[in-house]
Amino acid sequence: xxxxSETPSLRExxxxxxxxxxxxxxxxxxxxxxxxxxxVEQIATAAxxxxxxxxxxxxxxxxxxxxxxxxxxxxxxxxxEARPESESxxxxxxxxxxxxxxxxxxxxxxxxxxxxxxxxxxxxAKHLEKHLRWQELFAPDIERRLGxxxxxxxxxxxxxxxxxxxxxxxxxxxxxxxSGGTADPVDLFDAAVAAVRG
Amino acid sequence: xxxxSETPSLRExxxxxxxxxxxxxxxxxxxxxxxxxxxVEQIATAAxxxxxxxxxxxxxxxxxxxxxxxxxxxxxxxxxEARPESESxxxxxxxxxxxxxxxxxxxxxxxxxxxxxxxxxxxxAKHLEKHLRWQELFAPDIERRLGxxxxxxxxxxxxxxxxxxxxxxxxxxxxxxxSGGTADPVDLFDAAVAAVRG
DNA sequence: GCGAATGCTTGCACCGAGTGCAACAGTCTG
DNA sequence: CAGACTGTTGCACTCGGTGCAAGCATTCGC
Numbered sequence: 001x002x003x004x005s006e007t008p009s010l011r012e013x014x015x016x017x018x019x020x021x022x023x024x025x026x027x028x029x030x031x032x033x034x035x036x037x038x039x040v041e042q043i044a045t046a047a048x049x050x051x052x053x054x055x056x057x058x059x060x061x062x063x064x065x066x067x068x069x070x071x072x073x074x075x076x077x078x079x080x081e082a083r084p085e086s087e088s089x090x091x092x093x094x095x096x097x098x099x100x101x102x103x104x105x106x107x108x109x110x111x112x113x114x115x116x117x118x119x120x121x122x123x124x125a126k127h128l129e130k131h132l133r134w135q136e137l138f139a140p141d142i143e144r145r146l147g148x149x150x151x152x153x154x155x156x157x158x159x160x161x162x163x164x165x166x167x168x169x170x171x172x173x174x175x176x177x178x179s180g181g182t183a184d185p186v187d188l189f190d191a192a193v194a195a196v197r198g
Numbered sequence: 199x200x201x202x203s204e205t206p207s208l209r210e211x212x213x214x215x216x217x218x219x220x221x222x223x224x225x226x227x228x229x230x231x232x233x234x235x236x237x238v239e240q241i242a243t244a245a246x247x248x249x250x251x252x253x254x255x256x257x258x259x260x261x262x263x264x265x266x267x268x269x270x271x272x273x274x275x276x277x278x279e280a281r282p283e284s285e286s287x288x289x290x291x292x293x294x295x296x297x298x299x300x301x302x303x304x305x306x307x308x309x310x311x312x313x314x315x316x317x318x319x320x321x322x323a324k325h326l327e328k329h330l331r332w333q334e335l336f337a338p339d340i341e342r343r344l345g346x347x348x349x350x351x352x353x354x355x356x357x358x359x360x361x362x363x364x365x366x367x368x369x370x371x372x373x374x375x376x377s378g379g380t381a382d383p384v385d386l387f388d389a390a391v392a393a394v395r396g
Numbered sequence: 397g398c399g400a401a402t403g404c405t406t407g408c409a410c411c412g413a414g415t416g417c418a419a420c421a422g423t424c425t426g
Numbered sequence: 427c428a429g430a431c432t433g434t435t436g437c438a439c440t441c442g443g444t445g446c447a448a449g450c451a452t453t454c455g456c
Contacts, residue, residue: 011403011452039441050406055443090396124330125323132322146393154381156366156373160390163365168358175354183352192358195344197396198288209423209432237412248435253414 019057022047026064027108035065035120062126065116069130076100077137089145089158093138093165094193100169101186114177131166135159168192217255220245224262225306233263233318260324263314267328274298275335287343287356291336291363292391298367299384312375329364333357366390 025047029038040061044054058064080096087095117123142158143150172189223245227236238259242252256262278294285293315321340356341348370387 009453015404040443041441052407052444053405056404059443061442088396121327122323125320125327128326129319129323154373154376154386156369156386156390157393159372160366160369160394163369164362164394167361167365168354171354171358171361174357175352178352188352188354192354195355196358196362196394198286207424213433238414239412250415250436251434254433257414259413 018047018049022049022054022057023064023067026061027113030065030116031108031112035061035116035123060126062123065113065123066126066130069127070133072100073130073134073137076134077141080138080141087145089142089161090165090193090197092145093142093162094168094190097165097169098186098189111177111181114173118174118177131163131170134166135162138162164196165193168196216245216247220247220252220255221262221265222304224259225304225311228263228314229306229310233259233314233321258324260321263311263321264324264328267325268331270298271328271332271335274332275339278336278339285343287340287359288363288391288395290343291340291360292366292388295363295367296384296387309375309379312371316372316375329361329368332364333360336360362394363391366394 022043026038026043029043029046038061040054041051043061043064044051047054076096076099079099080092083092083095117127136159139158139162140150142162143152143155146157146161148155148158168189169192172185172192175188175192176183176185220241224236224241227241227244236259238252239249241259241262242249245252274294274297277297278290281290281293315325334357337356337360338348340360341350341353344355344359346353346356366387367390370383370390373386373390374381374383
């Protein structure tokens with residue numbers, strides 16, 4: 001066992017460093033020549049590791065861009081569960097999703113990331129795939145807010161509401177990208193949600 | 199040029215026959231051993247053609263299952279545009295999407311297809327990808343119903359509503375699959391839509 | 397501090413999806 | 427029948443991704 005909260009042990013530190021190095025290198029290459037045109041071979045070489053090692057750090061090329069959407073999902077879920085008990089499913093979801101509107105540090109801008117999504121179908125695909133996991137992650141809370149018994153068999157309602165909210169998020173981001181980053185993403189998101197709720 | 203509406207010419211007929219043969223063979227294999235466990239090699243051999251020829255008929259392995267979602271999308275769009283002018287975006291979409299609830303002929307049941315989706319991420323991925331095309335296909339009509347000027351730059355609303363409706367469809371189908379095909383898909387869909395609309 | 401267990405890197409061989417190309421066989425037209 | 431056209435096929439290749447085993451560094455127990 002390693003110390004989990006102590007100094008992260010040399011191994012852990014180098015691991016994180018390599019991870020960061022790969023991420024930076026890859027994102028730079030993606031931004032320069034496009035996601036699909038960049039091979040794992042190139043990334044590995046540029047990052048100073050072997051092709052094989054790349055796959056020890058990332059399960060797929062897409063995962064470099066996606067980052068840790070798993071952890072992000074948990075953060076949103078926590079924000080969701082922190083919303084007032086009385087708040088409606090939609091309101092709680094909308095506010096919880098706004099916590100995603102974060103700084104965006106790093107040399108590669110959020111706009112460039114959005115551009116990658118725009119011309120790489122496989123990237124969009126894995127992104128949407130992660131959203132399906134979020135559905136299950138948020139479902140318990142949303143079921144409660146909708147007044148659905150937790151064990152209800154095959155009830156599409158909670159998942160539908162969550163999927164709809166995530167669709168609002170994605171269309172808002174896409175619209176923001178199309179605006180060249182000039183529009184306010186939160187406004188776009190709110191507009192999308194309002195339109196969906198009729 | 200070939201006659202487009204005449205007797206479809208031998209070539210065209212054999213082409214269709216081979217297409218159908220591949221589809222049947224592939225779906226049977228998928229149902230038997232699973233989508234991912236089935237290789238294109240196997241399908242081609244079982245269908246009596248070469249691996250290379252398979253890719254002359256289908257762009258990808260997934261396309262065999264997806265069928266012609268392009269054409270299906272156009273049919274839904276036509277149904278959408280046929281809805282009364284005065285109908286709201288949501289109502290029109292909901293009713294138009296119900297036209298998808300069709301017979302389902304063929305040796306492989308709709309339930310088996312749904313099962314394939316359930317355990318093949320790449321299949322889900324391409325499916326969702328097609329939905330993005332549908333978004334653009336339905337957008338003009340929905341923008342009109344929402345009272346948005348057609349040329350409006352980067353407005354997420356129409357696409358958000360469409361994506362939300364499609365999400366309802368997908369979650370309804372998924373819930374139907376989980377019920378083992380016992381629940382009524384149309385009821386599930388209506389319930390999902392009602393929940394999303396708050 | 398030493399040896400052993402552990403973990404990371406790497407090369408290698410392999411698989412499966414998908415593509416470009418060129419040769420070949422069948423069909424259709426003049 | 428000759429020539430244009432179209433579909434089939436094999437071949438070689440690219441790329442993402444995985445299993446395996448050898449080698450090297452680190453870490454842990456004594």
